[in-house]
Amino acid sequence: MNVMLLGSGGREHALAWALAKSPQMDKLYIAPGNGGTAAVGENVAGLDANNGAAVLAFAQEHSVDLVVIGPEAPLVAGVADGLRAAGIAVFGPSAQGAQLEGSKDFSKQFMDRHSIPTAAYATFEACEPALEYVRDQGAPIVIKADGLAAGKGVVVAETLQQAEDAVCACFEGAFGEAGNRVVVEECMTGPECSLLAFVTAGRAFCMTTAQDHKRAYDGDKGPNTGGMGVYSPVPIVTEEELAAMTAIMETAAAATASEFDMDYRGCLYGGFMLTPAGPKIVEFNARFGDPETQVVLPRLKSDLLQVMLACAEGRADDVSLEWDDASWAVSVVLASAGYPGSYEKGKVITGIEDAEALDGVTVFHAGTKVDEAGSLLTNGGRVLNVTALGPTFEAARDQAYAACQRIDFEGKQFRTDIGAKALRGRSAWD
Numbered sequence: 253m254n255v256m257l258l259g260s261g262g263r264e265h266a267l268a269w270a271l272a273k274s275p276q277m278d279k280l281y282i283a284p285g286n287g288g289t290a291a292v293g294e295n296v297a298g299l300d301a302n303n304g305a306a307v308l309a310f311a312q313e314h315s316v317d318l319v320v321i322g323p324e325a326p327l328v329a330g331v332a333d334g335l336r337a338a339g340i341a342v343f344g345p346s347a348q349g350a351q352l353e354g355s356k357d358f359s360k361q362f363m364d365r366h367s368i369p370t371a372a373y374a375t376f377e378a379c380e381p382a383l384e385y386v387r388d389q390g391a392p393i394v395i396k397a398d399g400l401a402a403g404k405g406v407v408v409a410e411t412l413q414q415a416e417d418a419v420c421a422c423f424e425g426a427f428g429e430a431g432n433r434v435v436v437e438e439c440m441t442g443p444e445c446s447l448l449a450f451v452t453a454g455r456a457f458c459m460t461t462a463q464d465h466k467r468a469y470d471g472d473k474g475p476n477t478g479g480m481g482v483y484s485p486v487p488i489v490t491e492e493e494l495a496a497m498t499a500i501m502e503t504a505a506a507a508t509a510s511e512f513d514m515d516y517r518g519c520l521y522g523g524f525m526l527t528p529a530g531p532k533i534v535e536f537n538a539r540f541g542d543p544e545t546q547v548v549l550p551r552l553k554s555d556l557l558q559v560m561l562a563c564a565e566g567r568a569d570d571v572s573l574e575w576d577d578a579s580w581a582v583s584v585v586l587a588s589a590g591y592p593g594s595y596e597k598g599k600v601i602t603g604i605e606d607a608e609a610l611d612g613v614t615v616f617h618a619g620t621k622v623d624e625a626g627s628l629l630t631n632g633g634r635v636l637n638v639t640a641l642g643p644t645f646e647a648a649r650d651q652a653y654a655a656c657q658r659i660d661f662e663g664k665q666f667r668t669d670i671g672a673k674a675l676r677g678r679s680a681w682d
């Protein structure tokens with residue numbers, strides 16, 4: 253089979269790496285890809301993944317049998333719809349389905365209609381009523397731009413002043429059109445946990461739990477990032493909680509089939525908060541998590557290509573998942589100096605081979621590229637996801653950090669406490 257994967261992050265390298273293991277794989281194109289994906293397939297550097305017509309033309313010219321869409325932007329732009337209309341199998345929901353991520357108000361209404369536990373909320377299209385509501389509710393309170401804002405559109409306001417400032421910033425255009433509507437939410441408490449599911453024909457096939465580390469520095473300090481490290485499974489989740497989370501994902505998947513035009517065939521990402529009243533949804537995403545994918549897929553024993561093709565073709569009965577339950581996975585992000593603020597690119601990366609010589613270690617590339625001379629260079633804020641499998645949580649973590657020491661580039665920075673909180677147990681969140 254010929255497969256085309258859209259995207260260029262660490263998530264896409266992990267997807268490409270897992271897809272390439274399938275005996276059914278003939279040719280894998282990654283558009284635009286990165287320095288890591290070039291080693292498992294062919295990068296299509298000049299192609300704009302958000303341009304549905306260009307993606308379709310490439311897929312037709314190269315006899316692509318399946319298109320896998322990594323990031324949210326092409327999904328929201330309807331790239332899956334155009335491909336499906338032309339008869340090409342796609343792993344990724346329709347534009348309507350992607351609204352679960354593309355509009356927080358749409359997502360909240362969806363959850364309300366289907367009794368999915370989530371924070372209480374109200375949506376506003378003008379500043380003054382939103383400010384009145386915020387003053388009435390008091391802090392802490394959460395302010396969210398309705399549309400896609402690259403993970404930056406959410407403010408968890410500790411004080412009323414912060415909340416009012418966030419509301420004003422949204423309506424003044426801090427997030428462009430994404431902030432024309434503002435969702436104000438009750439502030440929930442508890443550890444966060446991601447549960448991803450393969451969804452097709454109204455059914456959910458849950459993957460294993462994972463936990464991201466969003467803050468830039470040790471001790472969950474500093475600004476939010478795209479994720480600085482992750483592990484799977486999440487040991488602090490109780491069996492009861494996992495059962496509740498699985499049931500929520502199944503309810504959501506069934507709802508996608510009962511909702512007009514959603515045609516959800518792809519990954520549904522459940523971002524949960526384990527509140528004292530049970531797990532509740534913080535957000536749905538219409539795609540695989542980044543960096544969650546980098547620890548979930550190494551533990552998947554099933555053939556990812558077959559699973560994705562079955563989802564894309566609506567063959568739910570053919571989806572079955574087998575996991576490596578004997579292993580833990582930990583991934584540490586190596587980032588450029590200055591990230592998540594401004595940073596330099598083009599630094600030479602060394603030591604990846606040495607790192608991968610360690611047992612159980614795989615290095616997924618995020619912001620990297622290979623230059624004309626064949627050197628591997630940094631090309632983004634988050635550069636590498638250094639991932640290790642081990643027989644225990646501690647073994648996986650120690651191996652990931654041993655691998656981090658073997659890799660070098662100017663300005664390399666990383667958190668030294670990925671997984672530390674989970675190892676202290678649930679009380680670490682009190």
Ligand code: AMP
Pocket residue numbers: 371394403406408437438439440441444523534535
């Ligand atoms: P989102 O983009 O909706 O996932 O929000 C980004 C982050 O903001 C989440 O991962 C949470 O840490 C936090 N957050 C969002 N909504 C809430 C909420 N209602 N209560 C507490 N924290 C929240």
Ligand code: GLY
Pocket residue numbers: 464478479537540541542543544
């Ligand atoms: N890890 C957070 C996300 O993928 O949205």
